[in-house]
Amino acid sequence: MAKRILGEDRVHDHLIERGIKLRHLRDGYENYGENRDDGDSRQTLIFMADGKWMHGGLTDRLRGMTSAYKFAKEHNFDFKIYHTSPFELQEILQPNNVNWVIGEKEISRNCEVAKPVLLYREDFNNDSALERQLDSSHKQFHLYSCVDTVGEEFSKYFNELFKPSPILEQELSHYGELLGENYTSISFRFQNKLGDFKEFTFKELPEKGKRKLMIAAMNVLKKEFADGEKFLVTADSPTFLAEVEKLPNVVTVKGKSIHIDFNSSKNATDYMKAFTEFFLISKASKAKLYRNRKYKTYPSNFPKYAALLGHVPFEIVEE
Template sequence: MISKIKVRITKTISKWLKKVILIGSHSRKGVWINADSKPKIIICFDGRISHGGLVDRLKGIISFYQIAKMLDYEFKIIFKHPFQLSYFLESNQVEWEAIEKDEKFYLFSSKILYLVNEFDKNPLKIIRKSKSKTFFVYSNVDYLPVLFPDKSRDALNEIWRNNYDELFKTSNYLKEQLRFLPITPYIVFHTRFTSLLGDFSDTVSLVLDDEERQILLRKVLKSIDVEALIHQGNEIYVLSDSISFLEAIKENTNYKVLKGAPTHIELGPNDLDSHAKTFIDFYFIINSEKVFLVMQDKMHNSNFSKYAAIIGNSNFKIITQ
C-alpha cells in the first residue's frame, strides 16, 4: 500500500515538474497582446519533453484535430523533434504546419495543456471551460472514445481514418521510399518485443535470458505458422521492432521481411534513413490486406499495427495463442 502511494506521489510530482518546465519554456518568449481573431489549438512535439513513438504522437494529433473541428478552432502542429514531420507527411486538406507566429505564447491568453497519459480526462470540456484563446497541447492519447462515447468502435475508426486523410498526404521523399515496396496483395504479422530479446531499447527494460528467449520465439513462430496455414496462397510478411527476430525469420522460415533495421523515434539513431524505416513499415501495414498482431507471454501490445490497420481499413486481429 505504501509503495503504491509513493508511486502515485512520484508520478504527480513528475507531471507537475513537466508542466512547470513547459510553462517556463514557452513564457520566456511570451508576448502580451494576442492579435489572433480565432482561437487556436497547437499540438506540440518540440523536444521539450518525451513525446513517445510515432503512433503515440498521431493519437494526440488526431484527437485534438477532432476537438478543433468540433469547436471551430484553428489547428496547427509543431513537429520538429527529432525531425520535421513534413519530411514524411505534408498537409493535405488542412494547412496544419505551424509557422513562427503560431509559436508565440501570449501571456494572458495562452494555456499549456499537458495531457500525456491522462486517459481519464476530457480535453473538450477543459478547453470549452477555459477563457484562453491559444492552447499548446502535449498529448499522446486517443480521446475519440471520450469525445464520442456512444459511437461504436467501427464508427470511431472511420472518424480516425477520415481525420488522418484530411490532415496528411505522403511527401515526395516518402513516396520515393515507398515506391520500392511490393504492390501485390499481402498480409502482415507484426510483433512488439521491446527489450525482451535484448536488441532493442525502449521505455521498458526487461530482458529475457537465453532459454526464455528461445521458448518465446518458438511460441511466436508457432502462432504465425498456424495462422499462415489458413492464408495459404498469400504473400506473408513479418514486421517487428526486433532485428534479431527478423533475422531469425529470414534464416528459419519462408516468410518475408522488409529491409532495414527497426528503430524508435525517440530512442533510436537520429538520421533520416532510420526515421524513414518507421514510416515505411507503417505504410506497408496500412496497405496490407490483413494485419495480425502476435502477443505471447510478456510481449507488449502494439498500437503501431492497430492504428496502421485503422488508417488502411484493413482487417486487424490479435493472436495470443
C-alpha cells in the first residue's frame, strides 16, 4: 500500500531515514552483558519524551501517549510515560487509574534489555508498524511517537491515564468561576504570522498583512457573540489576546504563549496556560476553531482533541 501511495523511491528513502534516526535514538545504549531479566515479568512499553526527538506540541504528545497506552493495553504490556522534556509531566498531569510514572533509574540503557522504537505519521497502519519493531527478547520498548490510533476514543484512554494535578485544579477552579457553566470556546492559531510567537522557521506577515489578519479574526469573533454569553478565547498570539481582552464577556487564560517543543524552560508552570486552556475547552458548551484560507492560519488539532475529551460539539469557522 505504501508503495502504491508514495511510490517505491519515496518508501525506500523513508525507510532509510527511519534507520538513520533510530541509530540516533540508540545513542547511550550499551551491551552491559549483565542485569538481564529473564523472569516472567511483562514487557513494558514506555512513551518517551526525553528531548532526543522532536516530540511535537501538546496535542501531538497527548494523542501519542493515549495511543501508546491503548496499544499496550491491547497487547498485554505494562505501560509507562517518561516525560522529562522540557518538564516532568506529573507536575501538571497525575496518574488516574494507571500508574504510568517511571523514574530515570528504572529506564534501562542495556541494549539487550531495552530497545528504542519509532513511529512516523507516514505509517499507514500504526499498530502494525509498531508490532513489526517489537520482539520477545527485550523487556522494555522506548517509544517515540505522536501518531493517533485512538480517534474518537481519545477521552476514554485519556481519563484512564490522567487527572489534573492540584496546581492545575486550582487554575481550572479559578477560570471556571469566571466562565460559569455555559460558555463557548473559540481558538485561534496564528503561529508566527503576527510576529509575536516564535516557532520553528515560520515567518511573520508584512505589517499590512498582520493588520488585515487581525481585523478579519476580530470581526469573526464579534459575529460569534450572543447576548450575555461568555466566551473562552485561546490563541498563540499575545498581540491578538491583548485586543480580545478588551471585549465584553471574554475570558482568556493568563500566562505565556509558548510551544512545548520550541522552549527550553524546565519550569512546568510556564506550560500551565496550554493545559488549562485544554481542560477548559473540554468543559465548554461548544468549541470552535478559526481558519483563514487567505492567510493560511494553522489547522490546529488542539481544540478538536480538547472537545473530544469533553464530548463537546466542535466546528471550524472558516473564511
